[in-house]
Amino acid sequence: MTRAILLALLAHWRRHPGQALTLVAGLALATALWTAVQAINAEARASYAEANSLLQPARAGTLTAPTGAIPPRTYAALRRAGWQVSPVLEGRLDAGAARVTLLGVDALTYPALPVPDDTADAGNPADVLLPPGRLFADPDTAAALTRADLPPVVPASDMPAGVVLTDIAVADRLLEAGGRLSRILVATDQPAGRPLLSDIAPDLVYRPAEAQAGTEGLTRSFHLNLTAFGLLSFAVGLFIVHGTIGLAFEQRRAILRTLRALGVPARGLALAMFAELLAAGLLAGLAGVGLGYVIAAALLPGVAATLGGLYGADVAGSLALRPGWIAAGLGMALGGVVLAGAHVLWKARDLPVLALTGTEAWRLAGARGLRLQLAAGVALILAGWLAVWLFDGLLAGFACLGGLLLGSALLLAPLLAGLLRIGARLARRPVADWLWSDMRAQLPGLSLALMALLLALATNIGVGTMVSSFRLTFTDWLDRRLSADLYISTEDDSRTEALRQWLIPRAESVLPIRSAALRLGDRPGRVYGVIDDPIYRATWPMVRETPGLWERLSAGEGVIINEQLHFGAGIAPGDDLQLLPGWTLPVVGIYADYGNPDPQAITSLDTLLAHVPDLPDRQLAVRSADPPALAAALRDAFDLPADAIMPQAQIKTLSLGIFDRTFLITGALNLLTLGVAGFAILTSLLTLWTIRLPQLAPAWAMGITRARLAWLEILRAVALAALTALLALPLGLLLAWTLLSVINVEAFGWRLPMYLFPLDWMRLLALALVAAALAALIPALRLRRLPPADLVKVFANVR
Amino acid sequence: MLLDIDDVTKTYPGADRPVLNGVRLRLDQGDTLALTGESGSGKSTLLHLAGALDRFDGGEITLDGTALSRLDDTGRARLRRRTVALVFQQFNLMPALTVDQNLAFHARLAGRADPAWIDRIRTRLGLDGLGARYPEALSGGQQQRVAIGRALAMRPRLLLADEPTGNLDEDTGAEVLSLMLDLVADTGAALFLVTHSDAIAARAARRLHLHHGRLT
Structure with a gap:
């Protein structure tokens, strides 16, 4: 009997191959976008895990200096005192074909050395320590190490992309570090009876192993955003599947009723339909995972650029097949199809033998459903806002977004019905x-x-709106923040001093850029020292300020903090901020600081130097009436390398380039989601085609030509899309506000002003109308070319 | 002469013989004609050809002085809009429109909507009080009354009815047919009725039988 039931049910799909294709394609698209995002996330996480295991071994704390450099004598003092420590020197190296991160470690004490791919390549273990040493890198990075004076390279696939590991002495030579260390790793297990760290190295800041903010922590919000996008795309795809399954059920009511009349139990029918859905889910899942791989592979380089630009996180640009996201994709496809078909299975379980047939029942159910949708929509939106009101954190923000989007989607049909009723009242012809x-x-x-x-x-x-607002704000912020004309970097303090002396009589002003790495509000941050200059008062991007801010700052009686510190630690103007033990300053203002996830503060340089005397002095910001001439003269006078002087415009271009790359993935996903929505309209119109003809044929019989009916079909789709777009505008703006004022604050620690871009809306509206018109074009052309004999069949009761 | 069907033939693609073979038929203003025949004899096809719904292969049909073979799609649509009205077995109402909107629709398309006449039809057909309902909320008999009202509201010169009572029970069918014949008489339209039923055919002034594509 089961075989007979299945054959009867499958006959529908054989008769309507377009519907079958829609079902599988809709689910495959939904799965593909979800899988693509999961694949990207999995690849990124794998890269972070690899990077973190080597750059920051587990179970090791870190000692860093506020000045950024630890003298070797401090390390030696720690070893002598019995501390189990390991030195690390890290820097960027021009390796020929690429710039890489060079990590110099002590091979005897470093806890996470890489394993060579081929032990024969590694040679004698002593070769690592003896000149010229060895470089360990993953095969792709190894290929880019083309500089002639580099030691032999040993390929090691467990090395993160873009990172090269070597012995600390080799790294010191290549980076010309002069014995300085970047950080000291501190083993968690230490011998008893050793002196306190604060006694041996009072200038260093200790971060315990569990407090390390790895790359994954920094990029968590970005991946959460991606996952949300993937889920949204999946939900949009499920709408297609839900609609197709629903329509197929209504069209098959006659078959189902006949099967029931022939003695097939309702449960048997429901089980057969469940099996049918699972088969469709499996097929679509496989197709979706394959398509997802292709999409992910295409998007991954952009994501890698984004993460590099935003957080300095290295992600491999190529994609590996990972069982995790393949299984997740198949699971989502199967779960999705069951979710989308649950209402049909429920109906089939309770299907009365004398049920209404065809679209009558559907129409009646639709009318009843409008009221229910209205109530459910309002409830979901309220629940979303309640989540933000009651809870903090990103998840509450996304719950709010989810409630807003799903609730609004449910409100759409009742609102459209209302608008269409008004339109009908106004119609005269x-x-x-x-x-x-x-x-x-x-x-x-x-x-x-x-x-x-x-x-x-x-x-x-x-x-x-969020991205454009962000870009506008970011551009303005760059203008204010990069108020100097030239930015100069040097290799040592004495050279900086020589440059300063040369520049003072020739430039309008010469500003030092000096900072110390300190803990701010329980997180590692950076404190900058500034001198009193009118440019800061005129341009610094303040968000909140107190009276006499700059006077108090110059006098060393106040500190200004970035938004990240303000939101992250809950510190506001009027509060005290502890910069070092025994050094606390009142907060006198908050400034915008985009593109940086860490806490930051600014006080007067003199005060900072009084507490952290050995700050490196390697950067200068210069204002000049003729920056190109001054830069040329400076280069001539000091024989500076090309990248030592950066004009302001060049930094802005670089920064905006990074910004634009950052949101490439968002733009791509936006477009894909809109494409899926266009496909949803097309498939709905195609599946509605079979019930549409009996509705159009009477109008044709009464004298409306097929050509006009075809135009009316397009007009109908465009009008519905236009009304939907009209309702999407306030929803989109609400969404933008939520992203800017709730999600951004939680994810990045800054609140952005919202700008409106009516031209973008017009462009999007035009795109939506074109998508709707294109979607309606196929059924309309089919109608336009339909032979009268086929239309007449509607009246001849042949159908 | 309102309708002149002259030696018309029609063969459906793939069929081994014509469904209509040299059919000749004439209908004047005010005539009522019933066409009977077995299933598949070509009755509905002839009705559709007379209503400019479908195309024929040979011969000519002249409706209200216009030769149908010379009309393009737009011309045929104009003729259906202004001259012919149709009533089908399946009612074929516009599901999106209310009873009142359905009643007035064809008349408004033809530019001949007369509210007083539509009110009279509604009352004669016993549809008062149902004007705001949608077709799906009506019984079969009520739906067919709306279809008849819609057809006659535009005061057609020719009313084509294809098994108009085929979906109704005997009593309701007889009642609906009487109403239709009365209203046709009121408008002075010609009626071309296709039916299986001898009893219904007997109500028309003329009666023809179609057998294997030929009139007898």
Whole structure:
């Protein structure tokens, strides 16, 4: 019997191959976008894990100096005192074909040495320690190490991309570090009876192993954003599947009723349909995972650039097949199809033998559903806001977004029905009258596709507004922050002093850029010291300030902090901030600091030097009436390398380039989601085609030509898309506000002002209308070319 | 002459013989004609050809002085909009429109909507009080009354009815048919009725039988 039931059910898909394709393609698309995001996240996490295990071995604390450099004598003192420590020197190295991170470690004490791919390459273990030493790098990075004076390279696949590990003496020579150390690793297990760290190395800051903020921690919010995008795309895809399954069920009611009348139990029917859904899910899942791999492979280089630009995190640019995301993709496809088909299975379980057939039941259910949707939509939106009101954190922010988006999607059909009712009231001509009423009648069949379009448009507007607002703010911030004309870097303090003396009579002002790495509000941060200069008062991007801010700052009686420290530690103007034990200053203002995830503070340079005397002095900011001439003269006078002087415009271009790359992935996902929504409309219109003809044929019989009916079909789709876009605009703006004021604060620690971009909305609206028109074009052309004999069949009761 | 069907033939693609073979038929204003025949005899096809819904292979059909073979899609649509009205077995109402909107729709398309006449039709058909309902909320008999009202509200010169009572029970069918014949008489339209039923055919002034594509 089971075989007979399955054959009867499958006959529907054989008769409607387009619907079968829609079901599988919709689910495959949804799975593909989800899988792509998961694959990217998995690849990034793997890269972080690899990087963290080598750059920051587990179970090791870290000692760093506020000045950024630890003298070798401090390390020696620690060893003599019995501390189990290991020195690390880290720096950027021009390796020929690429710039890499060079990590110099003590091979005898470093706890996480890489394993060579081929032990024969490594040679004698002593070769690592003896000149010329060995460099360990993953095969891709190894290929880029083309500089002639480098030691032999040993390929080691467990090395993170872009990082080269070597003995500390070799690194010291290559980086010309002069014996300085970047940090000292401190083993968790230490012998008893040793003196306190603060006695031996009072200038160093100790961070215990558990407090290390690894790369993964920094990029968590970015990946959460990606996952949210993936889920949104998946939800949009599920709308397609839900609509297709629903329509197929309604079209198969006659078959189902006949099977029930022939004695098939309702449970047997439901089980057969469940098996059918699982088969579709498996097929779509496999296709989706394959497509997801292709999408992920295409997007990964952009993501790698983003993470590098935003957080300095290295992610390999190539994609590996990982069982985790393949299984997750298949699981999502199977779960998704069951979720999307649950209502159908439920109906089939309870299907009465004398159920209504075809679209009548669907229409009646749709009308009843509108009221339910209205109530559920309002409830979801309220629940989302309640989540933000009651809880803190990113998850609450995303719950708010989820509630807002899903609730609004549910509100769409009732709102559209209302708008269409108003339109019908205003219509004067019979065809217009019919058009408005017919659009309302079509809502149950099209509402899922329109929901998908609403979500895609709102996300586009929301994310687009956020990114554009961010870009505008970032550009303005760059203008204010990079107020000097030239930025000069040197290799040592004495050379900086020589440059300063040369520049003072020739430039309008010469500003030092000096900072100390200190703990700020329980997180590692950086404190900058500034001198009193009018440029700061005129341009520094303050968000909040107190009266007499700059006077108090110059006098060493106050500190200004970045938004990240303000939101992260809950410190506001008026509060005291401890910079070092025994050194506390009142907070007198908050400034914007984009593109930096860490806490930061600024006080007067004199005060900072009084507490941290040995600050490196290697950077200068110079204001000049003629920056190019001054730069040329400076180069001539000091024989400076090309990258030692950076004009302000060049830094801005670089920064904006990084910014734009950062949001490449967002733009790509936006476009893909909109594409899926367009596909949802197309598939809905195609699946509705079979029930559409009996509705159009009477109008044709009464004298409306096929050509006009075809145009009306396009007009109908475009009008529904336009109304949906109209409703998507306020939703998108609300979404943008939530992203800027809730999610950004939680994820990055800064609040951004919101700007409006009506031209972008117009462009998006035009895109949505074109997508809807294109989606309606295929059924419309089919109608335009339909032979009269086929239309007449509607009346001849042959159908 | 309102309708002149002259030696019309029609063969469906893939069929081994014509469904209509040299059919000749004439209908004047005010005539009522019933066409009977077995299933598949070509009755509905002839009705569709007369209503400019489908195309024929040979011969000519002249409706209200216009030769249908010379009309393109737009011309045929204009003719259906202004001259012909149709009533089908399946009612074929516009599901998105209310009863009142359905009643007035064809008349408004033809530019001949007369609210007083539509009110009269609604009352004659016993549809008062149902004007705001949608077709799906009506019984089969009520839906067919709306279909008849829609057809006659535009005062057609020719009313084509294809098994108009085929989906109704005997009593309801007889009642609906009487109403239709009365209203046709009121408008002075010609009626071309296709039916299986001898009893219904007997209500028309003329009666023809179609057998294997030929009139007898």
